[in-house]
Each structure stands twice: as structure tokens, then as C-alpha cells.
Amino acid sequence: MIRYIYGLLLTFVFLQVNAQNITPEQFLGYPLGDKFTFHHQVLEYYKNIAAQNPDRVKLIQYGSTYEGRPLMVAIVASPQNLSRLEDIRSNHLKSIKLTAGVSATGSTSNEKTPAIAWLGYNIHGNEAVSSETAMKVLHELLNKTNTLTQEILKNTVVILDPCSNPDGRERYVSWYNRVQNAVPDVTPFALEHDEPWPGGRFNHYLFDLNRDWAWQTQKETQERVAFYNQWMPHLHADFHEMGSARSYYFPPAAKPYHQDITKWQREFNEILGKNCRKYFDQRNWTYFSKKDYDLFYPSYGDTWPTYNGAIGITYEQGGGGRGGLALSRPDQNDTLTLKSRIEHHYITSLATLETISAQKEKIVSEFINFYDNAVQKPTGSYKTYLIKNQGNEERVRAFSEWLTKQGFEYGITGKSLTLKGTELTNLTEQNIKTETNDLLISAYQPKSNLLKILFEAQPILEDSITYDITSWGLSYLYGLQAYGIKEKLTSSPYQPEKIDNNIPAAKPYAYLARWNSVNGAVFLSELLKRKILVRSSNVPFEANNTSFDAGTLIITKKGNSVYNFDSLVTSLATKHRIKLFPTSTGSVSSGVDYGSDEVVSITPPKVVTLYGEGISTTSLGAVWHYFEQQIKYPLTLISSNKIAQLPLDQVNVLILPDGNYLGILNDKMLTALQDWIKRGGRLIVMENANEAFLNKPGFDISRKMSGPKKNTDPFRKFGARERDESSYSSPGSMYQVTMDTTHPLAFGCGKEYFSIVRNAYGIDYLSEGWNVGYLSETGYKAGFVGNKATEKLKNTLIMGVQKMGQGHVVYLMDDPLFRGMLYNGKILFSNAIFR
Structure with a gap:
């Protein structure tokens, strides 16, 4: 009888514990990895766990997507730490001189601040293993029998973001769950491994959210960064997937590292990589480090946190949208499964938390040192940045709003001064006379390091092979008259000019x-x-x-x-x-x-753009977002394969975003477009869409005579092939465009127009149109450009306008809306639409 009662008691205890920490499998009704889980199911699991563990989990919705899906994090901590969560947060921000958002009732407890780690999953929607992993990680953190995770929670507050891009994930998962076979088809050319356009990688407006951290053009980014700034974690790890033929990437990162990444941040990269290697070696899993994924471009989920003092980490698992549930890889003699991908991300998730937990005191003290140095002895030559306001009030106001989103402190001069400073777009030292309302941004502030990096006119590259663009200076992006000043200046509070238009007594003409x-x-x-x-x-x-x-x-x-x-x-x-x-x-x-x-x-134009196969998703997304979220003007999207049925007589402006138009525009369609343009239509052709018009009858655009072919050396080295290819590239460098400012396409863009050049265009000047913008011999400003590409980028057309009958063709070799980064680019595109 006693034994029976004891058995019942054990069963009761087991059920109680199990109810507090139900596994994903028990909740979902299928083992993780057997199918892709819808976003709402992932959140329901998180809600269930949080409801059962109120002493260890706090669920917070920090925003929502363009399609209305919630953005949510789970904060997981020991009962002791969760009970004083607001004290931990407020004391942490006070320790690094950041008090925005700190509760007025926050105490100044003498208890040590634990390490704070943020694990972010699924920022690219079709890298869908991440959200599956996030459920397993949450469960294991709360598993009281797991000594490792319980030790982690003693030392660490863990923030889990199970899905940073719900709209993209749902696009992918909904498609895959519709087309998958009952038994996963591992054949590489099967439908379930052929994700349709536009894919799930991007958000609703087809922006890459992992390249938007600094620019904050998207709703999801703005809300995530606002919440991030309330916590400022010591570590941010970002979980991704790459090509399905690849293995697994973890730190240390590849070169180039930005020069301002600290010695400690570099050391932690090595420590973390060593711990990941240990677990992967034990399981005989393949992996690589120190290749491809660098720490340079400042707008990633690893670099932006790094420049904010954190340890920023990227993990990449082979798979992605093509991986599906299972994919045969004959060249590797294996089958890549969703279950194995989950396990890999799960192991690096725990290895990351184990590493930060073991280094808790060091990581906290180094973080505080980082911010102490920022406030007391900021890096870089410039101790103050000055922005001229007169005549640019609205542009400066927009810039000030962006500064606020980043968490920067700023003000105005408040008085007239005569100073020496370096003009940041041409790096010349000049005498400056300030007005009272000029913007001042001191380098003596907590986020000084990020500020300095984003203002850099010429970032220093330690290696020419990079993963992304290599120049981004704020003075270029916003078209600001900006100066770097070597002395510390004190500012007065900034208030944007108040605009209040009144009707004159005598009504005007x-x-x-x-x-x-x-x-x-x-x-x-x-x-x-x-x-x-x-x-x-x-x-x-x-x-x-x-x-x-x-x-x-x-x-x-x-x-x-x-x-x-x-x-x-x-x-x-x-x-x-x-x-x-x-x-x-x-x-x-x-x-x-x-x-x-x-x-x-x-006149109000009827504007149409193409959407679908052949079109660059991000180029179309930038156009779509520009119309709907920025200028609020109607835009009609049509399928790219329906252009032949488009009633052109009802269209005033047709936009062709970047893309491959080989299967979209045949000779018959080109003739129809010419007839429409001659009747008054306006055709806007962006980036590679121009290829469809090169040397075509009636279109005045052609490529310059090409120079020597690539790789003419018969004894070139195989081992140098990657570096040889880079000599022909411009992955994203800054150029000043020589502009015809009298042309309507250039109206409002100011005296200087800068562009992020990502291709060696080699396009000849228009012979019968207007060469509105071109690169001269001296256009280069900053960033890496291969020596072979340099020649192609001299005396080449960037933007031109051809009159054709009553209408026009606008040729844009460079995308003025690229990632929503270029303020002047938006004005120029507005001219293309309305003028």
C-alpha cells in the first residue's frame, strides 16, 4: 500500500513538473523536425510555457509586423533574477550611462548585474530552422534536471526572440506545408526544394531585415531596436542558414574586422568558437570558421550590437529555403534533415549561453569599460560633429529623428562660433562660422563608438574581400553639410523649427x-x-x-x-x-x-511596377515601400508575366525594378513600350533592367567599348581566384555623381549627390538624351573598388533621360532607393515619378 501511494506521489510530481515544462513535441503533437511549425503555434507554445512558469519566464510583445503579426520575446531567468528584473535592467543601463527608459522606481541594489544574452532567431523568414530551435532552447532552459541550463540561469538573463520576421516565415512555411510530400522527397529538383518568388527571406515589403539595423527603415527593425535599447544586452547572437550544400559556420569571424572592435570582443570570438568546436568535434559534425562572414558593414545583427559594445555573433547552418524537411546531398554522401539542422542550432545556442555564463564577470566589466571609455575618452579624431542647419531644416529634422531612434544624444550650438573643422564629404579642413541652430553631436556620450563608425567618411579595410558594402558615411547618406571637429563642444537643447502656415488676410495669388x-x-x-x-x-x-x-x-x-x-x-x-x-x-x-x-x-500619374519572376525582390520592395510607407502615393503592382496584357493607355509611369528581363521583354513588347512612350508615357528603368534596352533600336543606351577580357593570364593561380574576382568588383563603394543640376531629375538634390556603387557599369553617355548624372575621373570617395573595376567606373553613365516623342525614358544604372539609405535618392526618385 505504501509502495502504491509512493508511486502515485511520484507520478503526481512528474505530471506537475511536466505541466510546468511541456516539451514542444507534447504541445505541437509531432516531433520537432517532422514538419515546419506555423508562427502562431510557436508563440502559443511560448505563451503556454510562460503561463506555467511565471517565476522564470516573462513574455513581452515589443511590436508587430506590417501584416499585423506580433513580435515577441521571452525573458528567461532564475526565480531570484526574474523577481528583480526591472532592477537588473535599470541598474545595468545606469552602469553604462544610459538611462532612457529606466523606471523611476528602479532601485540601486548592490547585487551584481548578471550577464544579459539575446538570442535572435529567424530574421530571414525562409531560414526557418531557427524558430523550431527557439522552442527547444526555451524548453531546455527551464528543464530543472539539466544542470548546465540551470547554471546558465543563475548567471545570465536570457532574452529569446523566437522569430524576428514572422511575415517572411509564414510566407515560407505556408508554401512548404502546401507542397511537401507525405514522405519528404529528398530529390534536389523536387518541388518542395524549389521555393517560388519572392521567397520567405524578406519581410512584407521585401526588405532584408538583417541589413536594416542601422538604417531602421522597416517597422520591425524600429520596434526591435527600441526594445533592444531598453536592455542593451552584453551579447547578441543571430541564427541563420546558408546554402544547402554547406556545413555550419560559427566564430571566429572572417576578416575584415572593423578597427574599432575591441581586443576583448576579438578574444570572446575565439573563446566562443573554441567552445562550439568542442561540441561539434564530439559529434563529428562538419563546420568552418574565419571565412565569408566578416565584422565590418555596421547594419547587421552581429556588427550593430558589436559597435554598441556587445559580443555580436552570427551562426549559419547549411539549408535555407531549399533545405525543406530533408534534402539529399550526393556530393557529401548524406541527407540534410530539418532535425539535424535544429540540433546544430540548439547546440550552438547552449554553447553560447554556457560561454557567456562562464565569463559573466568579465563580460559585464568589459561592457562597462566600453561605455566608460565612450563617455570619457571616445575613439577617433573628432570629438564633436557639426551639421549645418540653415536651408536644410527639414533634412536635419529627419536626421535628428534617426539619431533619436539610434539612442544618440544631440543638441544645437546655441550661439555663433568660429571654428576649424573637417568637411566630411571631401575631408578638407575649413573655417566654419556656425549659426545658433546648427546641430551638434558630441563624441562624449555612451554610444560614441557606433556614432564614430556611422559617420566615417573612409572606413579602413584590413582585407578587400568583404561580404557587403564598404562605405556608408552619414554625411553622404543624408546629403548633409557635416564637419568633424577635434574639440569638445557643449550643446543646447534642440527643437525643430515650428511650422505653422496661416492664411494671409488678403488671400494670395x-x-x-x-x-x-x-x-x-x-x-x-x-x-x-x-x-x-x-x-x-x-x-x-x-x-x-x-x-x-x-x-x-x-x-x-x-x-x-x-x-x-x-x-x-x-x-x-x-x-x-x-x-x-x-x-x-x-x-x-x-x-x-x-x-x-x-x-x-x-499631373497625378497612374504608376505601375512589375512584381514576380525575374524581378529583384529587394529592388521591387524598395519601390513598394517608398510609395506606400514614405510618400503615401498609390502604386499598382502587376505580375511580370502579365506585362503584355497591361493596358498601357491607362498608365502614365511604368517602373522596371532591377532584375533579369530576358523572359519578360521581347522585341514585340519593346516596340509596344516605344509607342506608349511616344504618346507621353514615362518609363523608369533600374539597374540590370537596363540590359534589356542596350543597343536596341530606338533606345539611346549602350555599353562602352569593353577592355581586356577577364583572366587573360593562362598561368593564373587557382588559389588566388577569389581575390582575382574581387579586382573586378565594387561591392558597395561611395562615389560623388557629377550632376546636371538644371535638369528636373536633379531638382532638390543639392549641389552634391552621392551614390553607393555596387557594379562596374561601363555604360556610355547618351548621344541624344540628357546625361543627368555620371561618374567622372574623380568621383570616388570611399570603400573598396577593385583595380579592374576602377577603370570601368570612370566616365560612365549613372542616370540619364531620353526624350522619345511626348514621353521619356529614365535610365537609372544605380538604385536611388537602395535599402532606403539615401535621402537624396528618394528626392531624385520622386522627380522621376512626378516630373
Whole structure:
């Protein structure tokens, strides 16, 4: 009887423990790796575990996606640490001089701050093993019989983000679960290994979220970084997948390392790699390190945290969207399974947490030292950055909003000064006279290291073979007149200029609005949607003793019979922060009057772009996001294979994003496009889409005479092939484009236009059109360019306009919307659309 009761008691205890930590298999009803789990099921599992373990798990929704799916993290800690979680967070931020978001009631406990580790899964949606792994990691962290994970929780607060890109994951999982065989087909050419366009890698707007950490163009990134800044973890690990033929990558990272990565961060890379190797060697798993995945471009999930003082880590598992549930790899004599991929990521997840737990005191003290140095003795020559504000108020305001998102401190000069500083786009030392409202950003602040790296005009490369773009200076990206100053300056609080447009007592003849900001395009978009006639001057002019550049918007009473015209225009301008200049006459003191032929109407265009096979997902995504989320103007997407059925007579602007148009545009379609353009259509051709028009009858675009062919040396070395290829590349370097600023395509872009060059274009100048932007002999500014590519990037067309009958073709060899990074690029693209 006693034995029976004892057995019941053991069973009761087992069921209680099991209820507190139900396995993913028990919850889902199938073993992990037998199928892909939908995002909502992953979150339901997390919610179930959190509800059963309120003393060890706290679930927080930090945002939502464009499609409305929740973005959620689980914070896992020992009961002792979870009970004082807010104290840990607030004390941690205070220790590194960051107090934004710290609770006013946060205590100043003498207890030591534990290490804080953030593991991020599935930022690329079709690298779907990660979210499966995240369930297993959560379960094992709460497994009271696992001595390793219980020791980890004594020393570490663990933040688990099970899916950073739910929209992309659902796109992939929904497709795969529809087409998979009952028994996984391991045949490499089977349908279930042939993910359709656009794939699940990207978010709703087809942006790569893992390249958006610094620029924060996407909703998911903005919300994740805002939450990250509330915690500032000591370590951030990012879990990915790569090509299905590959093995597994873990640190140490490949060169180049950015020069400002600290000695300790480099050491931890080695320590962590050693621990991962131990586990992989025990299991005879293949892997590699120190190749491909470098620590340079500042907008990744490993580099951005690294430049914020953390240990930033990338893990890459062979598989990706092609991997499916199981894939035969004859060259490796194995079958890659989802179960094995889960196990690999699971092992490196625990190895990461084990390493940080063992190094808890060192990692905390080094993190504090990193921020102490940032505040007291920041790296780099410049101790203050100064941004000229006069005439660029709206651009500077947009820049200040970005600074706030990053967590940077800034202000204004508050007084007139005479200083020496280095102009950051040409690196010349100049005498500067400041105005009181010029922006000041001190290097003596907690995030100084990240600030310095993002402002770099010429980042130093230790190796020419890189994974991503090699130049990104903020003065280039925002088109700012920016200076680096070698002395420490104190700033006053910054307040953007207040815009409040009032209707004059005597209602004006017209309202004028400068055209030099992205908000100007938003304002124009809303005016056109409300059927307000807007004109624009093609030449500079002066009115009411005020100078206006070409491109200025002119909104006249004439032609606008809209009810409450004055109140509508002024309220819309105020809403979009556009300062209006009322004028009482149609005459100007210099330039042309508003009735001149040089003052043209801007009619609301019907804009169409292609979506589907052959089109670059990210190029299309940048266009789509620009219309819907930035300028709020209607855009119609059509399938690329339906272009022949497109009723061109109903279209004003057709955009061809970057892509391969070999199967999209045949000779018959090119002829139809020419006829449409001659009738007044506007064709915008981006990047590789231009290949379809090279040397085609009627289109004035051609490639320059090519030089020697690649690899003409018959005795070239096989071992040097990668470096030899790099000599022909420009993976993302910064160039100044020589612009015809009198052309409408260049209106509002300022005197200097910079572009991130990612290809050796070698395109000849237009013979009958306008060569609006081109690279001269001296255009190069920063970043790696191979010596063979350098010659192709001299005297080559970047943007041109060909008049054809009543319409135009706009050739854009470089994408002005690339990753949403280039402020002037957005203005230029607005010109291409509306002018």
C-alpha cells in the first residue's frame, strides 16, 4: 500500500513538473523536425510555457509586423533574477550611462548585474530552422534536471526572440506545408526544394531585415531596436542558414574586422568558437570558421550590437529555403534533415549561453569599460560633429529623428562660433562660422563608438574581400553639410523649427513651397491625391525678395476650384512640415513668371511596377515601400508575366525594378513600350533592367567599348581566384555623381549627390538624351573598388533621360532607393515619378 501511494506521489510530481515544462513535441503533437511549425503555434507554445512558469519566464510583445503579426520575446531567468528584473535592467543601463527608459522606481541594489544574452532567431523568414530551435532552447532552459541550463540561469538573463520576421516565415512555411510530400522527397529538383518568388527571406515589403539595423527603415527593425535599447544586452547572437550544400559556420569571424572592435570582443570570438568546436568535434559534425562572414558593414545583427559594445555573433547552418524537411546531398554522401539542422542550432545556442555564463564577470566589466571609455575618452579624431542647419531644416529634422531612434544624444550650438573643422564629404579642413541652430553631436556620450563608425567618411579595410558594402558615411547618406571637429563642444537643447502656415488676410495669388526634402514629396503626393493642381518652375526665380531654386512648387488659385482651397493647402503643408511662401502676384522680380512655359503642371500619374519572376525582390520592395510607407502615393503592382496584357493607355509611369528581363521583354513588347512612350508615357528603368534596352533600336543606351577580357593570364593561380574576382568588383563603394543640376531629375538634390556603387557599369553617355548624372575621373570617395573595376567606373553613365516623342525614358544604372539609405535618392526618385 505504501509502495502504491509512493508511486502515485511520484507520478503526481512528474505530471506537475511536466505541466510546468511541456516539451514542444507534447504541445505541437509531432516531433520537432517532422514538419515546419506555423508562427502562431510557436508563440502559443511560448505563451503556454510562460503561463506555467511565471517565476522564470516573462513574455513581452515589443511590436508587430506590417501584416499585423506580433513580435515577441521571452525573458528567461532564475526565480531570484526574474523577481528583480526591472532592477537588473535599470541598474545595468545606469552602469553604462544610459538611462532612457529606466523606471523611476528602479532601485540601486548592490547585487551584481548578471550577464544579459539575446538570442535572435529567424530574421530571414525562409531560414526557418531557427524558430523550431527557439522552442527547444526555451524548453531546455527551464528543464530543472539539466544542470548546465540551470547554471546558465543563475548567471545570465536570457532574452529569446523566437522569430524576428514572422511575415517572411509564414510566407515560407505556408508554401512548404502546401507542397511537401507525405514522405519528404529528398530529390534536389523536387518541388518542395524549389521555393517560388519572392521567397520567405524578406519581410512584407521585401526588405532584408538583417541589413536594416542601422538604417531602421522597416517597422520591425524600429520596434526591435527600441526594445533592444531598453536592455542593451552584453551579447547578441543571430541564427541563420546558408546554402544547402554547406556545413555550419560559427566564430571566429572572417576578416575584415572593423578597427574599432575591441581586443576583448576579438578574444570572446575565439573563446566562443573554441567552445562550439568542442561540441561539434564530439559529434563529428562538419563546420568552418574565419571565412565569408566578416565584422565590418555596421547594419547587421552581429556588427550593430558589436559597435554598441556587445559580443555580436552570427551562426549559419547549411539549408535555407531549399533545405525543406530533408534534402539529399550526393556530393557529401548524406541527407540534410530539418532535425539535424535544429540540433546544430540548439547546440550552438547552449554553447553560447554556457560561454557567456562562464565569463559573466568579465563580460559585464568589459561592457562597462566600453561605455566608460565612450563617455570619457571616445575613439577617433573628432570629438564633436557639426551639421549645418540653415536651408536644410527639414533634412536635419529627419536626421535628428534617426539619431533619436539610434539612442544618440544631440543638441544645437546655441550661439555663433568660429571654428576649424573637417568637411566630411571631401575631408578638407575649413573655417566654419556656425549659426545658433546648427546641430551638434558630441563624441562624449555612451554610444560614441557606433556614432564614430556611422559617420566615417573612409572606413579602413584590413582585407578587400568583404561580404557587403564598404562605405556608408552619414554625411553622404543624408546629403548633409557635416564637419568633424577635434574639440569638445557643449550643446543646447534642440527643437525643430515650428511650422505653422496661416492664411494671409488678403488671400494670395499662389503659395510657393521649396522642393528639397522627402516631406516635399509627401506634401505633393497628398495635393495630387486631393486633385489640387500643382505647378513647378524649371528655372530658379526670385519673388518677394526671396530666392527659390528650380523645382519649387507653385500652387495657384487659378485652376483650383477646390472648396476651402486656402485652408486645405495651408493645413496640409503644416501637417507635412512644409513652409509655405504666399505671394500676391503672378509676377517675379527675376526668373520667369508663373504663366511661363518654364512653369509646368504636375499631373497625378497612374504608376505601375512589375512584381514576380525575374524581378529583384529587394529592388521591387524598395519601390513598394517608398510609395506606400514614405510618400503615401498609390502604386499598382502587376505580375511580370502579365506585362503584355497591361493596358498601357491607362498608365502614365511604368517602373522596371532591377532584375533579369530576358523572359519578360521581347522585341514585340519593346516596340509596344516605344509607342506608349511616344504618346507621353514615362518609363523608369533600374539597374540590370537596363540590359534589356542596350543597343536596341530606338533606345539611346549602350555599353562602352569593353577592355581586356577577364583572366587573360593562362598561368593564373587557382588559389588566388577569389581575390582575382574581387579586382573586378565594387561591392558597395561611395562615389560623388557629377550632376546636371538644371535638369528636373536633379531638382532638390543639392549641389552634391552621392551614390553607393555596387557594379562596374561601363555604360556610355547618351548621344541624344540628357546625361543627368555620371561618374567622372574623380568621383570616388570611399570603400573598396577593385583595380579592374576602377577603370570601368570612370566616365560612365549613372542616370540619364531620353526624350522619345511626348514621353521619356529614365535610365537609372544605380538604385536611388537602395535599402532606403539615401535621402537624396528618394528626392531624385520622386522627380522621376512626378516630373
